[in-house]
Amino acid sequence: MSETGQGSRDAITNILVCGIGGQGVMTATEILAEAALSLGYDVKKTEVAGMSQRGGVVTSHLRFGREVLSPQIMPGDADLLVGFEAAEALRWAHMLRPRAVVLVNVGRIVPPIVEIGLYSYPEDPIGGLRALGIEVHAFDASSLATDLGNIRLGNTVMLGAMADRLPFPADVLLDAVLARFGARKPALLELNRKAFELGRAAVAAD
Amino acid sequence: MSAVSTAPAPVRLFLSGNEAVALAVRDAGCRVAAAYPGTPSTEILEALAREPHPGLYTEWSVNEKVSLEVALGASMVGARAFCAMKHVGLNVAADALMTITVTGSEGGLVIAVADDVGMSSSQNEQDSRYWGRFAHLPLLEPADAQESYDMARAAFDLSERFSCPVIVRLTTRVCHVKGRVIPGTPERHEPRGFVKDPRRWVMVPGNAKPRVSSMYERDLALRAASEASPFNRMVEGSDRRIGFVTSGPAFMHVRESFPDAPVLKLGQSHPLPLAQARALAARVDQLLVVEETEPLLETELRAAGIACRGKDVLPPTGELSPDVLKPAVARLLGEPVTELPHAPLQLLFPRPPTMCVACPHLGIYYTLAQVRNVAISGDIGCYTLGAGQPWNALDSCISMGASMGVALGMDKGRGEIDAKRSVVAVIGDSTFMHMGMQGLLDITWNRGNVTILLLDNRTVGMTGGQENPGSGRDIHGEEAPRVDFAKLCEALGVRKERIRVLDPYQLPVLFKALREETKIPEPSVIITDRPCVLIDHYEATPPYRVIADKCTGCANCLDVGCPAIHVTRRDSVVKPSGKTVDLAFVRIETAACTGCGLCVQPCAPEAIVHAKPEHPVKFLHKQI
Numbered sequence: 001m002s003e004t005g006q007g008s009r010d011a012i013t014n015i016l017v018c019g020i021g022g023q024g025v026m027t028a029t030e031i032l033a034e035a036a037l038s039l040g041y042d043v044k045k046t047e048v049a050g051m052s053q054r055g056g057v058v059t060s061h062l063r064f065g066r067e068v069l070s071p072q073i074m075p076g077d078a079d080l081l082v083g084f085e086a087a088e089a090l091r092w093a094h095m096l097r098p099r100a101v102v103l104v105n106v107g108r109i110v111p112p113i114v115e116i117g118l119y120s121y122p123e124d125p126i127g128g129l130r131a132l133g134i135e136v137h138a139f140d141a142s143s144l145a146t147d148l149g150n151i152r153l154g155n156t157v158m159l160g161a162m163a164d165r166l167p168f169p170a171d172v173l174l175d176a177v178l179a180r181f182g183a184r185k186p187a188l189l190e191l192n193r194k195a196f197e198l199g200r201a202a203v204a205a206d
Numbered sequence: 207m208s209a210v211s212t213a214p215a216p217v218r219l220f221l222s223g224n225e226a227v228a229l230a231v232r233d234a235g236c237r238v239a240a241a242y243p244g245t246p247s248t249e250i251l252e253a254l255a256r257e258p259h260p261g262l263y264t265e266w267s268v269n270e271k272v273s274l275e276v277a278l279g280a281s282m283v284g285a286r287a288f289c290a291m292k293h294v295g296l297n298v299a300a301d302a303l304m305t306i307t308v309t310g311s312e313g314g315l316v317i318a319v320a321d322d323v324g325m326s327s328s329q330n331e332q333d334s335r336y337w338g339r340f341a342h343l344p345l346l347e348p349a350d351a352q353e354s355y356d357m358a359r360a361a362f363d364l365s366e367r368f369s370c371p372v373i374v375r376l377t378t379r380v381c382h383v384k385g386r387v388i389p390g391t392p393e394r395h396e397p398r399g400f401v402k403d404p405r406r407w408v409m410v411p412g413n414a415k416p417r418v419s420s421m422y423e424r425d426l427a428l429r430a431a432s433e434a435s436p437f438n439r440m441v442e443g444s445d446r447r448i449g450f451v452t453s454g455p456a457f458m459h460v461r462e463s464f465p466d467a468p469v470l471k472l473g474q475s476h477p478l479p480l481a482q483a484r485a486l487a488a489r490v491d492q493l494l495v496v497e498e499t500e501p502l503l504e505t506e507l508r509a510a511g512i513a514c515r516g517k518d519v520l521p522p523t524g525e526l527s528p529d530v531l532k533p534a535v536a537r538l539l540g541e542p543v544t545e546l547p548h549a550p551l552q553l554l555f556p557r558p559p560t561m562c563v564a565c566p567h568l569g570i571y572y573t574l575a576q577v578r579n580v581a582i583s584g585d586i587g588c589y590t591l592g593a594g595q596p597w598n599a600l601d602s603c604i605s606m607g608a609s610m611g612v613a614l615g616m617d618k619g620r621g622e623i624d625a626k627r628s629v630v631a632v633i634g635d636s637t638f639m640h641m642g643m644q645g646l647l648d649i650t651w652n653r654g655n656v657t658i659l660l661l662d663n664r665t666v667g668m669t670g671g672q673e674n675p676g677s678g679r680d681i682h683g684e685e686a687p688r689v690d691f692a693k694l695c696e697a698l699g700v701r702k703e704r705i706r707v708l709d710p711y712q713l714p715v716l717f718k719a720l721r722e723e724t725k726i727p728e729p730s731v732i733i734t735d736r737p738c739v740l741i742d743h744y745e746a747t748p749p750y751r752v753i754a755d756k757c758t759g760c761a762n763c764l765d766v767g768c769p770a771i772h773v774t775r776r777d778s779v780v781k782p783s784g785k786t787v788d789l790a791f792v793r794i795e796t797a798a799c800t801g802c803g804l805c806v807q808p809c810a811p812e813a814i815v816h817a818k819p820e821h822p823v824k825f826l827h828k829q830i
Contacts, residue, residue, distance in 0.1 A: 044384065070462035072459075113557070
């Protein structure tokens, strides 16, 4: 750590990944972190999870650059917001810099508290995001994953969606994805590659 | 945003603070490590157990006090020893701690305590740094994962140098933040062997008195060590308007927010290195102490005659992240408060934690929500969620095991106004063994009239499914003796006839048992015995679906609170009585459903059927 140097704030990339417990938000951010680490960046990753395993809100903050001090992204300072769930992306939109980019899964997860009629789910969360003047790329990651035969691939679809929005080549992220999933089950390698490319294409086409 | 091309070679390790502490414990040649799970500290022992290390014994203890005593025993025989706990865990272990500081330790003894600053998963927020003061022990406060490693390693050496335990105080924002870690060289430590020394280890007054005196002498030596500690250092800065004194992760937030300000970074923060603080104060216009939660450093600086600001400027609760620090410091300097431009905060529905799909607790709380005139004394665990929607069936939650004593007190203290009220206590298996058993003994011995629901899901659920003495497995997943809860309750004095073991998915059976037991004026225990859905041994059964044409919109199934049930359409009808009734027509997310059958039972029109017709409906009970 430099003892005196001025923090070179502009060199830091801030990515906020949000969703709900069990969607793979933390794993996706972990893979993103591994990609950044492989390039020699200083990286910090932190979760605001609470009792997230129980279907609550999860946000994962990833910061990388030459030297990262505080692990937390401040409101108005995220370069990229990745929403694994539509309303959650809207919930965290204030974290983005003005005119920054949000990549959002249109899939909705409606909690019991809404189902029993105490609160309402926003009618059009994607429209809500667009109304904020944010660059929105919305796609159905859950369907893309289900079409490949496994809803769990949604995670990789989301990572693919980020691939062309990072300060490093998409292949670096793909390598990190394949290293993570391929190491566990080689059979999943090809499926993950496909899911990654589907996510990438979904954003490019949007 | 451009790729770094001249970056140094990648560092291999990317660890959370918890993982870094675990690695340090292993590398320090520690021989015994024990803990009771508790957010945010749980992953330390999990990491140690995941990769068994030759010569290192790990265990989940039944509570934090036992974990500290196990660690002390190992230290007595000369081994390096470690225990970890969350902040409230040290309250439980405090009885042992306050005498261990008198005996001191032999093999290096390190206590990691993790404060849940911001209360992401705790019943209170408290500042464990007080324990350093209270127990006259050195206290280290890492700011990130690398420091977690370095300080946990150094803590063993410090412990052996001063023959006393060392506290490593972590916070959620250290435990759960991942960063790059460069580990040191592992070392080996052979236990030096037990040396009988009653004057040291047998704490009767005659032996304790001289040791208490030497504890105060140790304080002086520890303060000198803090002044010289490499973990306490100055970071110079050109902006002398404010000099910051920081501890723990607040250092990172201060450096992020005020890169040009001088900062005294305190890592070995107790005893406080006053000379360094005094030197900084002399060079700046004013000192601002940035410490999370209580004003400990601030109070001690003031007592030493060093003027400073602190909690008059900064909040005493929650994290001191840059969005809190920057406006507070701007106000202190009389500058305009600015924030980064951003979209307005969106007011959306809350998304509180919920019970899992098919959680066995769903049946319990569905049933408790139907019982009238009852006071439900709750406890710490997933089942605390029963206080929330749609059940609203938990009336208190205080501390581990408190459901027992609180229930007995309600029973003994009630007046005529509550004469017909039933008193029910709800406690999980692990919480019961942690601190609930003694409470039950108190209930039986003192002839309390309490009905106890002992929810045995064979795991420590809320912290992610750790083993406990009711799992039949140890920390490594190996087979281990399994406690028999019915026999245990009987041994604690509950009459055999008043102990029932039930399936929590059988709603009518559960309801009937609860109604009967609450009417009998003596202690009774209803044990439910279905496993947590998150553990490896949970077996899913065929899922259900809703026949849309048959659903009448009665919404009874929504009262179960299962996250797999979703509303497709809402409507309302006016009954012949003139009353308007809201309707909610539902579907079941079959992909998420694991076929527990709870929602089938209150469905009056029998609209819920197996998604695949070849599977018969398991529990087709009518509405209770």
